[in-house]
Amino acid sequence: MEDLFHWFWWLLFPAAFGVIGAWRGWLEYCTRRDTMDLLATYARNGQEPPPELLARLRDTAN
Amino acid sequence: MEDLFRSYWWLIFPLSWFVVGGWRSWLQYRSNRDTLDLIKSYAQSGREPPPELLARLNQRDTYGDDDDRPRRRYRGDSRYGGWYQVVLFGVLCMGFTYAAVTDFYGNGSAFVIVAFVMGALSLATLVSTLVGQGPKV
Numbered sequence: 001m002e003d004l005f006h007w008f009w010w011l012l013f014p015a016a017f018g019v020i021g022a023w024r025g026w027l028e029y030c031t032r033r034d035t036m037d038l039l040a041t042y043a044r045n046g047q048e049p050p051p052e053l054l055a056r057l058r059d060t061a062n
Numbered sequence: 063m064e065d066l067f068r069s070y071w072w073l074i075f076p077l078s079w080f081v082v083g084g085w086r087s088w089l090q091y092r093s094n095r096d097t098l099d100l101i102k103s104y105a106q107s108g109r110e111p112p113p114e115l116l117a118r119l120n121q122r123d124t125y126g127d128d129d130d131r132p133r134r135r136y137r138g139d140s141r142y143g144g145w146y147q148v149v150l151f152g153v154l155c156m157g158f159t160y161a162a163v164t165d166f167y168g169n170g171s172a173f174v175i176v177a178f179v180m181g182a183l184s185l186a187t188l189v190s191t192l193v194g195q196g197p198k199v
Binding site: 010019020035 | 065069070073080083084087088090091094095098101105106111116119120175179
């Protein structure tokens with residue numbers, strides 16, 4: 001096991017970048033979902049959503 | 063095990079950077095979710111949310127304390143934040159290149175990879191700053 005680590009320790013970096021990228025992607029998805037949920041609440045109540053909320057949706061779009 | 067630590071103690075720094083970055087992303091998400099929940103409460107009771115609350119939606123680093131002092135944001139949407147990172151990563155790259163060339167602590171080969179990573183981060187930040195969109199780190 002130690003030999004394996006001596007040879008391939010550098011793999012930690014691309015693996016970490018991949019994990020962090022996936023984690024941030026997941027958080028951005030959850031944020032977009034929460035924003036859409038809030039917009040749905042405004043729509044159900046027949047109210048106009050604030051422009052800042054729509055701006056946030058535009059900023060977090062793919 | 064002790065030999066392993068003696069050879070790779072420096073890995074603590076980049077790994078800590080990754081862990082802290084992930085933690086800060088989580089806190090940012092939690093803060094945004096709490097803000098959205100509060101705005102939802104206002105919407106459900108048919109009231110207009112205060113403009114300060116709506117302004118929080120488009121801020122970064124909202125998990126910090128909310129005092130009225132103007133905050134110096136060294137990382138964020140401004141070009142100033144971009145140049146800070148260009149210089150930071152550039153100087154780190156030069157430092158690690160020097161360590162690699164002079165075989166610092168007898169670990170010159172390890173420093174080569176770190177120097178490349180820092181150089182890549184510096185170049186990427188430079189390009190995104192010049193294009194005008196700001197870095198995403």
